[in-house]
Amino acid sequence: MRDGEEMSLPAFARRILPPFAGLPLGPFLTLSLRSLARRRPQIFERLGEHRHARYLIDPTDLPFAFCVVPDSTSAVVRVVFRSAETPSDVAIRGPILLLLGVLEGTLDGDALFFHRAISVTGKTEAVVALRNAIEDAELRPSDLLGLTGALGRFADAGILGGLDVARRVATTATPTRREVEI
Amino acid sequence: MTAQQRMELVCPAGTPATLRAAVTAGADAVYCGFSDDTNARNFPGLNFSPKEMAEGIRFAHGHGSKVLVAINTFARAGDTDPWRRAADTAVACDADAVIAADIAVLDHMAQNYPKTRLHLSVQAAAATPEAIGFYLEAFAVRRVVLPRVLSVQEIKALNSAIAVETEAFVFGGLCVMMEGRCHLSSYATGRSPNLNGVCSPPEAVSYDERGQATTARLAGFTIDRYDPGTPAGYPTLCKGRFTAGGKTGYLFEDPVSLNAGTMIVALREAGITALKIEGRQRGKGYVSEVVRAFRHAVDAAELGRDAVEIEGILAALSEGGRQTTGAYRKTWR
Numbered sequence: 001m002r003d004g005e006e007m008s009l010p011a012f013a014r015r016i017l018p019p020f021a022g023l024p025l026g027p028f029l030t031l032s033l034r035s036l037a038r039r040r041p042q043i044f045e046r047l048g049e050h051r052h053a054r055y056l057i058d059p060t061d062l063p064f065a066f067c068v069v070p071d072s073t074s075a076v077v078r079v080v081f082r083s084a085e086t087p088s089d090v091a092i093r094g095p096i097l098l099l100l101g102v103l104e105g106t107l108d109g110d111a112l113f114f115h116r117a118i119s120v121t122g123k124t125e126a127v128v129a130l131r132n133a134i135e136d137a138e139l140r141p142s143d144l145l146g147l148t149g150a151l152g153r154f155a156d157a158g159i160l161g162g163l164d165v166a167r168r169v170a171t172t173a174t175p176t177r178r179e180v181e182i
Numbered sequence: 183m184t185a186q187q188r189m190e191l192v193c194p195a196g197t198p199a200t201l202r203a204a205v206t207a208g209a210d211a212v213y214c215g216f217s218d219d220t221n222a223r224n225f226p227g228l229n230f231s232p233k234e235m236a237e238g239i240r241f242a243h244g245h246g247s248k249v250l251v252a253i254n255t256f257a258r259a260g261d262t263d264p265w266r267r268a269a270d271t272a273v274a275c276d277a278d279a280v281i282a283a284d285i286a287v288l289d290h291m292a293q294n295y296p297k298t299r300l301h302l303s304v305q306a307a308a309a310t311p312e313a314i315g316f317y318l319e320a321f322a323v324r325r326v327v328l329p330r331v332l333s334v335q336e337i338k339a340l341n342s343a344i345a346v347e348t349e350a351f352v353f354g355g356l357c358v359m360m361e362g363r364c365h366l367s368s369y370a371t372g373r374s375p376n377l378n379g380v381c382s383p384p385e386a387v388s389y390d391e392r393g394q395a396t397t398a399r400l401a402g403f404t405i406d407r408y409d410p411g412t413p414a415g416y417p418t419l420c421k422g423r424f425t426a427g428g429k430t431g432y433l434f435e436d437p438v439s440l441n442a443g444t445m446i447v448a449l450r451e452a453g454i455t456a457l458k459i460e461g462r463q464r465g466k467g468y469v470s471e472v473v474r475a476f477r478h479a480v481d482a483a484e485l486g487r488d489a490v491e492i493e494g495i496l497a498a499l500s501e502g503g504r505q506t507t508g509a510y511r512k513t514w515r
Contacts, residue, residue: 103264105467108464108466113414115413122388123385125226125387127384128228132196
């Protein structure tokens with residue numbers, strides 16, 4: 001099991017990321033999510049009433065977090081800073097590489113929760129609905145980017161490969177903790 | 183069951199993607215349910231629409247696997263239509279079997295669809311030759327899912343006294359030993375697994391972080407408080423840690439998972455036909471890994487070997503990070 005501390009980004013990576021670096025991600029992810037809703041509406045149907053919930057996705061090793069309302073084609077993603085009090089219905093916290101692993105389905109969210117690598121507060125039913133919707137979606141980076149064909153495959157290979165390398169770097173950067181893969 | 187028959191590996195699926203993952207990982211059969219009160223894993227965002235069920239069954243059949251549809255809650259008096267409709271839809275989708283506990287659902291199936299296999303759900307808590315004999319005679323059930331209260335020796339004795347297939351849980355969440363009769367969730371929240379399909383409904387669950395500790399509550403009842411680095415469990419009262427008589431501990435049951443991976447040969451020799459993995463609420467990662475591990479273990483058992491390493495492989499996926507062989511090996515006796 002990879003725990004939260006072990007899978008956090010190395011300190012040097014965190015230092016080179018200023019808080020405002022995340023700002024352009026808000027409009028980009030909003031457009032991506034709305035595009036995904038047009039192409040695959042069934043993902044958002046699984047959320048039911050919880051599509052209106054405000055999810056605070058808080059990567060604890062980044063200087064910013066995301067406030068997401070996954071309301072299908074009206075979805076909104078905002079980048080928020082920890083210094084500001086962000087109202088939310090639910091907060092999901094953990095290292096970015098673990099959160100991305102749950103998003104792409106390679107890591108088991110329940111197992112990470114059991115081992116306290118990620119934490120959840122707020123409306124638990126909204127978290128359960130989001131987890132199940134993501135689980136069934138089998139999202140690839142190309143789905144979020146709206147890319148298909150060879151370009152989509154290239155994006156998937158590049159981004160997933162990059163994530164894998166990042167996880168290995170994060171793991172080797174903290175060699176004092178024993179790792180057992182899940 | 184004769185010694186020559188191959189044991190069936192029955193695996194969970196909460197979503198179409200998980201069904202495909204289970205089939206791909208080597209499940210002989212997958213069990214799943216509709217998105218309503220008729221199945222015992224009625225959680226937000228989980229389960230199948232009729233269209234998804236039909237597509238899932240086509241996928242499974244195309245890959246040589248079966249699909250067993252769980253309609254295993256108890257029908258509400260005066261509102262039995264959802265259960266009748268679920269049974270009709272399962273048959274229309276070409277399900278290989280329906281898993282049921284309520285005698286109204288069993289009767290509806292037996293009367294209208296005698297060619298569709300009926301499996302008696304664990305929720306029926308049938309653990310004696312007399313009880314099983316009743317379900318066999320009244321509804322012609324073809325298989326009984328055994329409650330997790332029996333030792334291997336007791337299963338062997340039971341199988342020698344009945345003329346129906348038996349299925350045993352081998353991995354996953356472990357209910358306190360009151361299969362189908364637990365009232366803890368309904369006492370605290372007004373909703374229960376047996377009637378609403380949810381134990382500890384998520385809208386009644388909260389996790390509060392104060393300082394370094396996380397407190398889990400169910401409908402206002404504090405279940406447990408976890409220090410940093412301490413493994414957590416599902417937020418059910420039966421796995422709660424309470425103080426009573428001046429002592430603090432798990433009053434009902436420790437937060438551990440069942441893992442009978444080392445007892446497959448013994449279960450086979452006790453006459454078990456099918457091995458069931460719990461976890462329809464779990465994700466693809468869990469299902470893929472557990473099914474793959476048990477596929478190897480069952481194949482090894484067919485050659486007379488137990489797969490000891492299965493305990494280490496799956497420990498990280500377990501509730502509370504710990505595992506037990508449960509009642510199968512009753513060391514307290």
